[in-house]
Amino acid sequence: MPxxxxxxxxxxxxxxxxxxxxxxxxxxxxxARYRDRIYVRAYSIMxxxxxxxxxxxxxxxxxWQRLEQFHGEASFPTWLSRIVxxxxxxxxxxxxxxxxxxxxxxxxxxxxxxxxxxxxxxxPVEGLSRGELRERIDAALAKxxxxxxxxxVLYEFEQLEYREIAEKMGTSIGTVMxxxxxxxxxxxxxxxxxxxxxxxxx
Amino acid sequence: xxxxxxxxxxxxxxxxxxxxxxxxxxxxxLESDDGLRTLHARLTAMRxxxxxxxxxxxxxxxxxxHWSQISKAIxxxxxxxxxxxxxxxxxxxxxxxxxxxxxxxxxxxxxxxQQTTQPYLSISLGSDHELELSIxxxxxxxxxxxxxxxxxxxxxxxxxxxxxxxxxxxx
Numbered sequence: 001m002p003x004x005x006x007x008x009x010x011x012x013x014x015x016x017x018x019x020x021x022x023x024x025x026x027x028x029x030x031x032a033r034y035r036d037r038i039y040v041r042a043y044s045i046m047x048x049x050x051x052x053x054x055x056x057x058x059x060x061x062x063x064w065q066r067l068e069q070f071h072g073e074a075s076f077p078t079w080l081s082r083i084v085x086x087x088x089x090x091x092x093x094x095x096x097x098x099x100x101x102x103x104x105x106x107x108x109x110x111x112x113x114x115x116x117x118x119x120x121x122x123x124p125v126e127g128l129s130r131g132e133l134r135e136r137i138d139a140a141l142a143k144x145x146x147x148x149x150x151x152x153v154l155y156e157f158e159q160l161e162y163r164e165i166a167e168k169m170g171t172s173i174g175t176v177m178x179x180x181x182x183x184x185x186x187x188x189x190x191x192x193x194x195x196x197x198x199x200x201x202x
Numbered sequence: 203x204x205x206x207x208x209x210x211x212x213x214x215x216x217x218x219x220x221x222x223x224x225x226x227x228x229x230x231x232l233e234s235d236d237g238l239r240t241l242h243a244r245l246t247a248m249r250x251x252x253x254x255x256x257x258x259x260x261x262x263x264x265x266x267x268h269w270s271q272i273s274k275a276i277x278x279x280x281x282x283x284x285x286x287x288x289x290x291x292x293x294x295x296x297x298x299x300x301x302x303x304x305x306x307x308x309x310x311x312x313x314x315x316q317q318t319t320q321p322y323l324s325i326s327l328g329s330d331h332e333l334e335l336s337i338x339x340x341x342x343x344x345x346x347x348x349x350x351x352x353x354x355x356x357x358x359x360x361x362x363x364x365x366x367x368x369x370x371x372x373x
Contacts, residue, residue, distance in 0.1 A: 024276075028269055035268055039261045049262055056261070060272045061279060119244040138257040155217070156252040162219050177210045184213075184248050191251075 012076055020067045027067075031060055034077045038084050044153045045088040047142055055091060059084035085158055089168055092146050120188035128200060140190035148183035155180055212238055216245045 005018065007029040018026035038059055042052035062083050063070075070079050128136075141149050147169075154165045162180075166173045195201045214220040215228050232239050261268055 024273065028273070031269055031272060032265055035261050035265065036259065040256060040259045043259055044256055053261065053263060053268075057268070057271050057275060061275045064272075064276050065279065119241060119248070121244050121247065133251070134255050134257045137251065137255045152252070153256075156249075157256045162214070162217070174210075177214060178206075180217075181210055181213050184245065187252075188244070188248055 013072070016067070016070065016072075016076055019064070020070075027064060030076065034080060035060075037077055038080055041081050041153075041157070042084050042088055044141070044157060045085065045150055046091065047149070051091065055087045056084060058087055062087070081158060085154065086168070089150070092150065096146075119185050120192045128195075136191060136194050137187070139194070140187050143190055144183055144186060148179050148186065151176060151179040152183045152187070208238065209241060212241050213245055216242060216249060 005023075005026070007015065007025055010018075010026070010029070012030070012033075015026045015030050019030060035056065039052055039056045042055045042059070043049065046052050046055065059080060063080055066083075070076065074082075141152065144152070150169065151165060154160045154168065155162075160168070162173045162176050165176045169176070192201065211220060211224070211228055212232075215225055220228065232242055
Protein backbone atom coordinates (compact mmCIF):
# COMPACT_ATOMS: atom_id res chain seq x y z
CA MET A 1 0.00 0.00 0.00
CA PRO A 2 1.56 3.37 -0.99
CA UNK A 3 2.43 5.61 1.94
CA UNK A 4 0.34 8.75 2.33
CA UNK A 5 2.37 11.95 1.84
CA UNK A 6 3.32 13.80 5.03
CA UNK A 7 1.23 16.88 4.34
CA UNK A 8 1.91 18.76 7.55
CA UNK A 9 5.67 18.65 7.08
CA UNK A 10 5.67 19.16 3.29
CA UNK A 11 7.11 22.34 1.77
CA UNK A 12 4.63 24.79 0.25
CA UNK A 13 5.72 24.27 -3.41
CA UNK A 14 5.27 20.52 -2.98
CA UNK A 15 1.78 20.99 -1.51
CA UNK A 16 0.86 23.29 -4.40
CA UNK A 17 2.13 20.69 -6.87
CA UNK A 18 0.07 17.94 -5.23
CA UNK A 19 -3.00 20.18 -5.08
CA UNK A 20 -2.57 20.98 -8.78
CA UNK A 21 -2.79 17.29 -9.54
CA UNK A 22 -6.10 17.10 -7.68
CA UNK A 23 -4.96 16.19 -4.17
CA UNK A 24 -7.59 17.72 -1.89
CA UNK A 25 -5.67 16.83 1.26
CA UNK A 26 -2.71 18.87 0.09
CA UNK A 27 -5.05 21.76 -0.59
CA UNK A 28 -6.58 21.34 2.87
CA UNK A 29 -3.11 21.71 4.35
CA UNK A 30 -2.59 24.94 2.37
CA UNK A 31 -5.93 26.24 3.71
CA ALA A 32 -4.85 25.37 7.26
CA ARG A 33 -1.59 27.26 6.82
CA TYR A 34 -2.99 30.45 5.32
CA ARG A 35 -6.65 30.68 6.33
CA ASP A 36 -6.03 33.33 9.03
CA ARG A 37 -3.88 35.42 6.72
CA ILE A 38 -6.54 35.44 4.00
CA TYR A 39 -9.26 36.19 6.53
CA VAL A 40 -7.23 39.12 7.94
CA ARG A 41 -6.90 40.68 4.48
CA ALA A 42 -10.61 40.31 3.81
CA TYR A 43 -11.44 41.75 7.23
CA SER A 44 -9.06 44.70 6.78
CA ILE A 45 -10.97 45.75 3.68
CA MET A 46 -14.53 44.77 4.57
CA UNK A 47 -14.61 45.43 8.33
CA UNK A 48 -17.35 42.84 8.68
CA UNK A 49 -16.69 39.43 10.19
CA UNK A 50 -19.39 37.49 8.34
CA UNK A 51 -18.53 39.00 4.97
CA UNK A 52 -14.82 38.47 5.56
CA UNK A 53 -15.40 34.77 6.34
CA UNK A 54 -17.62 34.30 3.27
CA UNK A 55 -15.19 36.08 0.97
CA UNK A 56 -12.25 34.10 2.34
CA UNK A 57 -14.11 30.87 1.62
CA UNK A 58 -14.91 32.04 -1.90
CA UNK A 59 -11.27 32.95 -2.40
CA UNK A 60 -10.20 29.41 -1.50
CA UNK A 61 -12.77 27.93 -3.90
CA UNK A 62 -11.52 30.21 -6.69
CA UNK A 63 -7.92 29.34 -5.83
CA TRP A 64 -8.71 25.63 -6.23
CA GLN A 65 -10.36 26.25 -9.59
CA ARG A 66 -7.47 28.40 -10.82
CA LEU A 67 -4.54 26.45 -9.42
CA GLU A 68 -3.35 25.75 -12.96
CA GLN A 69 -2.86 29.49 -13.42
CA PHE A 70 -0.47 29.70 -10.47
CA HIS A 71 3.07 29.49 -11.81
CA GLY A 72 4.95 30.72 -8.75
CA GLU A 73 5.81 34.25 -9.95
CA ALA A 74 4.64 35.46 -6.53
CA SER A 75 4.44 33.35 -3.40
CA PHE A 76 1.32 31.22 -2.95
CA PRO A 77 -0.08 33.36 -0.08
CA THR A 78 0.53 36.53 -2.10
CA TRP A 79 -1.37 35.00 -5.03
CA LEU A 80 -4.22 34.04 -2.68
CA SER A 81 -4.22 37.47 -1.15
CA ARG A 82 -4.72 39.00 -4.61
CA ILE A 83 -7.71 36.71 -5.16
CA VAL A 84 -9.41 37.65 -1.89
CA UNK A 85 -8.62 41.34 -2.46
CA UNK A 86 -10.31 41.22 -5.86
CA UNK A 87 -13.36 39.53 -4.36
CA UNK A 88 -13.53 42.22 -1.67
CA UNK A 89 -13.32 44.98 -4.29
CA UNK A 90 -16.13 43.32 -6.27
CA UNK A 91 -18.24 43.17 -3.10
CA UNK A 92 -17.55 46.84 -2.32
CA UNK A 93 -18.58 47.79 -5.86
CA UNK A 94 -21.78 45.83 -5.43
CA UNK A 95 -22.48 47.58 -2.12
CA UNK A 96 -21.60 50.97 -3.54
CA UNK A 97 -24.29 50.67 -6.16
CA UNK A 98 -26.80 50.50 -3.31
CA UNK A 99 -25.69 53.49 -1.26
CA UNK A 100 -24.09 56.93 -1.40
CA UNK A 101 -20.54 57.37 -0.27
CA UNK A 102 -20.39 60.09 2.38
CA UNK A 103 -17.00 61.45 1.37
CA UNK A 104 -18.06 61.76 -2.25
CA UNK A 105 -21.13 63.67 -1.13
CA UNK A 106 -18.96 66.04 0.92
CA UNK A 107 -16.63 66.64 -2.01
CA UNK A 108 -19.52 67.48 -4.24
CA UNK A 109 -20.88 70.12 -1.88
CA UNK A 110 -17.83 71.65 -0.22
CA UNK A 111 -14.77 70.71 -2.28
CA UNK A 112 -12.08 68.11 -1.59
CA UNK A 113 -11.86 67.25 2.09
CA UNK A 114 -8.11 66.74 2.00
CA UNK A 115 -7.55 70.45 1.32
CA UNK A 116 -8.91 71.30 4.72
CA UNK A 117 -6.65 69.08 6.85
CA UNK A 118 -3.06 69.08 8.02
CA UNK A 119 -0.88 66.00 8.28
CA UNK A 120 -0.37 65.55 12.03
CA UNK A 121 2.99 64.62 13.48
CA UNK A 122 2.84 61.21 15.10
CA UNK A 123 5.99 60.24 16.91
CA PRO A 124 6.51 56.68 18.07
CA VAL A 125 5.14 56.67 21.57
CA GLU A 126 7.18 55.38 24.47
CA GLY A 127 5.31 52.98 26.69
CA LEU A 128 3.06 51.85 23.85
CA SER A 129 3.86 48.37 22.58
CA ARG A 130 3.77 47.55 18.88
CA GLY A 131 0.65 45.47 19.53
CA GLU A 132 -1.14 48.36 21.23
CA LEU A 133 -0.17 50.70 18.44
CA ARG A 134 -1.51 48.19 15.89
CA GLU A 135 -4.81 48.09 17.71
CA ARG A 136 -5.08 51.86 17.65
CA ILE A 137 -4.19 51.96 13.96
CA ASP A 138 -6.79 49.28 13.33
CA ALA A 139 -9.45 51.27 15.17
CA ALA A 140 -8.53 54.37 13.16
CA LEU A 141 -8.69 52.40 9.88
CA ALA A 142 -12.20 51.29 10.80
CA LYS A 143 -13.27 54.94 10.86
CA UNK A 144 -12.19 55.63 7.28
CA UNK A 145 -14.61 55.38 4.39
CA UNK A 146 -14.42 52.17 2.32
CA UNK A 147 -12.56 53.77 -0.56
CA UNK A 148 -9.95 55.48 1.64
CA UNK A 149 -9.38 52.40 3.79
CA UNK A 150 -9.12 50.20 0.70
CA UNK A 151 -6.38 52.39 -0.80
CA UNK A 152 -4.43 52.23 2.48
CA VAL A 153 -4.82 48.44 2.73
CA LEU A 154 -3.82 47.91 -0.90
CA TYR A 155 -0.80 50.20 -0.62
CA GLU A 156 0.48 49.52 2.90
CA PHE A 157 -0.52 45.88 3.45
CA GLU A 158 -1.01 44.39 0.01
CA GLN A 159 2.03 46.39 -1.16
CA LEU A 160 0.68 47.29 -4.55
CA GLU A 161 1.97 50.21 -6.58
CA TYR A 162 -0.20 53.27 -7.36
CA ARG A 163 -0.73 51.98 -10.91
CA GLU A 164 -1.88 48.56 -9.74
CA ILE A 165 -4.29 50.09 -7.21
CA ALA A 166 -5.72 52.36 -9.88
CA GLU A 167 -6.31 49.35 -12.16
CA LYS A 168 -7.94 47.31 -9.42
CA MET A 169 -10.18 50.14 -8.25
CA GLY A 170 -11.01 51.27 -11.79
CA THR A 171 -9.80 54.81 -11.17
CA SER A 172 -6.91 57.11 -12.12
CA ILE A 173 -3.47 57.20 -10.50
CA GLY A 174 -4.19 60.81 -9.48
CA THR A 175 -7.29 59.71 -7.60
CA VAL A 176 -5.34 56.96 -5.86
CA MET A 177 -2.69 59.49 -4.78
CA UNK A 178 -5.31 61.89 -3.57
CA UNK A 179 -7.24 59.23 -1.62
CA UNK A 180 -4.06 57.88 -0.06
CA UNK A 181 -2.98 61.38 0.98
CA UNK A 182 -6.33 62.11 2.55
CA UNK A 183 -6.45 58.71 4.27
CA UNK A 184 -3.02 59.23 5.81
CA UNK A 185 -3.93 62.68 7.08
CA UNK A 186 -7.12 61.34 8.59
CA UNK A 187 -5.33 58.36 10.15
CA UNK A 188 -2.69 60.63 11.68
CA UNK A 189 -5.36 62.91 13.05
CA UNK A 190 -7.37 60.00 14.52
CA UNK A 191 -4.27 58.46 16.08
CA UNK A 192 -3.23 61.76 17.64
CA UNK A 193 -6.71 62.15 19.05
CA UNK A 194 -6.72 58.72 20.71
CA UNK A 195 -3.18 59.10 22.07
CA UNK A 196 -4.03 62.52 23.51
CA UNK A 197 -7.19 61.16 25.10
CA UNK A 198 -5.18 58.46 26.85
CA UNK A 199 -2.61 61.00 28.02
CA UNK A 200 0.15 59.40 25.97
CA UNK A 201 0.98 62.65 24.20
CA UNK A 202 0.27 66.28 25.01
CA UNK B 203 1.91 73.32 -10.05
CA UNK B 204 -0.59 74.06 -7.27
CA UNK B 205 -0.08 73.31 -3.58
CA UNK B 206 -2.13 70.12 -3.62
CA UNK B 207 -0.22 68.72 -6.58
CA UNK B 208 3.08 69.44 -4.83
CA UNK B 209 1.88 67.67 -1.68
CA UNK B 210 0.90 64.62 -3.71
CA UNK B 211 4.34 64.63 -5.34
CA UNK B 212 5.99 64.74 -1.92
CA UNK B 213 3.90 61.74 -0.96
CA UNK B 214 4.93 59.97 -4.18
CA UNK B 215 8.55 60.69 -3.30
CA UNK B 216 8.10 59.18 0.17
CA UNK B 217 6.41 56.13 -1.40
CA UNK B 218 9.21 55.68 -3.93
CA UNK B 219 6.80 56.31 -6.80
CA UNK B 220 8.54 59.46 -8.00
CA UNK B 221 11.78 58.82 -9.83
CA UNK B 222 14.23 60.43 -12.24
CA UNK B 223 14.36 64.14 -12.91
CA UNK B 224 11.09 64.90 -11.16
CA UNK B 225 12.35 63.29 -7.96
CA UNK B 226 15.64 65.20 -8.20
CA UNK B 227 13.86 68.50 -8.68
CA UNK B 228 11.55 67.87 -5.74
CA UNK B 229 14.45 66.86 -3.48
CA UNK B 230 16.17 70.12 -4.38
CA UNK B 231 13.01 72.01 -3.56
CA LEU B 232 12.70 70.28 -0.20
CA GLU B 233 16.10 71.71 0.74
CA SER B 234 14.79 75.24 0.59
CA ASP B 235 11.11 74.78 1.52
CA ASP B 236 10.49 74.25 5.25
CA GLY B 237 6.80 73.47 4.77
CA LEU B 238 7.45 70.74 2.22
CA ARG B 239 10.28 69.34 4.31
CA THR B 240 7.94 69.08 7.32
CA LEU B 241 5.32 67.36 5.20
CA HIS B 242 7.95 64.93 3.90
CA ALA B 243 9.03 64.11 7.47
CA ARG B 244 5.45 63.60 8.67
CA LEU B 245 4.54 61.35 5.75
CA THR B 246 7.72 59.37 6.27
CA ALA B 247 6.83 58.91 9.95
CA MET B 248 3.32 57.83 8.97
CA ARG B 249 4.73 55.24 6.57
CA UNK B 250 6.94 53.92 9.36
CA UNK B 251 3.93 53.55 11.64
CA UNK B 252 1.92 51.70 9.00
CA UNK B 253 4.64 49.19 8.15
CA UNK B 254 3.44 45.81 9.38
CA UNK B 255 0.55 47.47 11.19
CA UNK B 256 -2.16 45.10 9.96
CA UNK B 257 -3.68 43.66 13.10
CA UNK B 258 -3.38 39.85 13.16
CA UNK B 259 -6.71 38.08 13.55
CA UNK B 260 -7.91 34.52 13.87
CA UNK B 261 -10.69 33.16 11.74
CA UNK B 262 -13.82 33.28 13.91
CA UNK B 263 -14.80 29.69 13.07
CA UNK B 264 -12.99 26.40 13.58
CA UNK B 265 -10.50 25.28 10.98
CA UNK B 266 -12.45 22.07 10.38
CA UNK B 267 -15.71 23.88 9.83
CA HIS B 268 -14.01 26.39 7.51
CA TRP B 269 -12.51 23.56 5.46
CA SER B 270 -15.80 21.66 5.34
CA GLN B 271 -17.50 24.76 3.91
CA ILE B 272 -14.75 25.20 1.33
CA SER B 273 -14.70 21.53 0.29
CA LYS B 274 -18.51 21.44 -0.01
CA ALA B 275 -18.43 24.56 -2.19
CA ILE B 276 -15.70 23.04 -4.37
CA UNK B 277 -17.72 19.82 -4.81
CA UNK B 278 -20.86 21.81 -5.61
CA UNK B 279 -19.01 23.88 -8.24
CA UNK B 280 -17.46 20.77 -9.77
CA UNK B 281 -20.83 19.02 -10.00
CA UNK B 282 -22.27 22.11 -11.66
CA UNK B 283 -19.37 22.28 -14.14
CA UNK B 284 -19.74 18.58 -15.00
CA UNK B 285 -23.48 18.92 -15.46
CA UNK B 286 -23.00 21.81 -17.88
CA UNK B 287 -20.26 19.99 -19.76
CA UNK B 288 -22.16 16.67 -20.04
CA UNK B 289 -23.48 15.94 -23.58
CA UNK B 290 -27.26 16.04 -23.85
CA UNK B 291 -29.11 12.70 -23.79
CA UNK B 292 -30.82 11.35 -26.97
CA UNK B 293 -34.27 12.61 -25.96
CA UNK B 294 -32.88 16.03 -24.98
CA UNK B 295 -30.97 16.29 -28.26
CA UNK B 296 -34.14 15.44 -30.20
CA UNK B 297 -36.10 18.01 -28.21
CA UNK B 298 -33.43 20.62 -28.95
CA UNK B 299 -34.16 20.15 -32.68
CA UNK B 300 -37.88 19.58 -32.40
CA UNK B 301 -38.76 22.84 -30.64
CA UNK B 302 -37.40 25.24 -33.27
CA UNK B 303 -38.68 23.03 -36.09
CA UNK B 304 -42.18 22.96 -34.60
CA UNK B 305 -42.02 26.74 -34.28
CA UNK B 306 -41.00 27.12 -37.91
CA UNK B 307 -43.81 24.77 -39.02
CA UNK B 308 -46.38 26.80 -37.08
CA UNK B 309 -45.13 30.00 -38.65
CA UNK B 310 -45.31 28.47 -42.13
CA UNK B 311 -48.86 27.24 -41.51
CA UNK B 312 -49.93 30.67 -40.32
CA UNK B 313 -48.48 32.36 -43.40
CA UNK B 314 -50.17 29.83 -45.69
CA UNK B 315 -53.55 30.40 -44.06
CA GLN B 316 -53.10 34.14 -44.39
CA GLN B 317 -52.34 33.77 -48.08
CA THR B 318 -55.42 31.66 -48.77
CA THR B 319 -57.76 34.04 -46.95
CA GLN B 320 -56.64 37.02 -49.00
CA PRO B 321 -59.22 38.17 -51.56
CA TYR B 322 -58.40 36.78 -54.96
CA LEU B 323 -58.15 39.62 -57.43
CA SER B 324 -57.89 38.44 -60.95
CA ILE B 325 -56.84 41.61 -62.60
CA SER B 326 -54.33 42.35 -65.26
CA LEU B 327 -53.00 45.84 -65.57
CA GLY B 328 -51.23 47.47 -68.37
CA SER B 329 -49.30 50.66 -68.01
CA ASP B 330 -51.01 54.02 -67.58
CA HIS B 331 -54.18 52.54 -66.09
CA GLU B 332 -56.11 54.08 -63.23
CA LEU B 333 -57.70 51.85 -60.65
CA GLU B 334 -61.07 52.44 -59.08
CA LEU B 335 -62.67 50.45 -56.35
CA SER B 336 -66.28 49.98 -55.38
CA ILE B 337 -65.59 49.95 -51.64
CA UNK B 338 -64.71 53.20 -49.89
CA UNK B 339 -63.10 51.45 -46.89
CA UNK B 340 -60.42 49.92 -49.03
CA UNK B 341 -57.26 51.95 -49.55
CA UNK B 342 -55.37 51.58 -52.74
CA UNK B 343 -52.18 52.98 -54.20
CA UNK B 344 -50.91 52.39 -57.70
CA UNK B 345 -47.60 52.96 -59.33
CA UNK B 346 -47.12 52.66 -63.08
CA UNK B 347 -43.84 52.37 -64.87
CA UNK B 348 -44.11 53.01 -68.54
CA UNK B 349 -40.58 51.82 -69.34
CA UNK B 350 -40.92 48.41 -67.71
CA UNK B 351 -44.54 48.01 -68.70
CA UNK B 352 -45.40 47.28 -65.10
CA UNK B 353 -47.97 48.45 -62.55
CA UNK B 354 -47.66 47.97 -58.82
CA UNK B 355 -50.87 48.05 -56.80
CA UNK B 356 -51.01 48.23 -52.98
CA UNK B 357 -54.28 47.23 -51.45
CA UNK B 358 -55.02 47.78 -47.79
CA UNK B 359 -57.61 45.09 -47.12
CA UNK B 360 -57.30 44.89 -43.36
CA UNK B 361 -61.09 45.19 -43.20
CA UNK B 362 -63.12 42.02 -43.50
CA UNK B 363 -63.72 41.55 -47.21
CA UNK B 364 -65.61 39.06 -49.26
CA UNK B 365 -64.22 38.43 -52.68
CA UNK B 366 -67.50 39.18 -54.42
CA UNK B 367 -67.73 42.61 -52.80
CA UNK B 368 -64.87 44.00 -54.84
CA UNK B 369 -65.32 45.26 -58.29
CA UNK B 370 -62.43 46.81 -60.08
CA UNK B 371 -62.76 48.99 -63.06
CA UNK B 372 -59.86 49.62 -65.25
CA UNK B 373 -59.89 52.28 -67.83
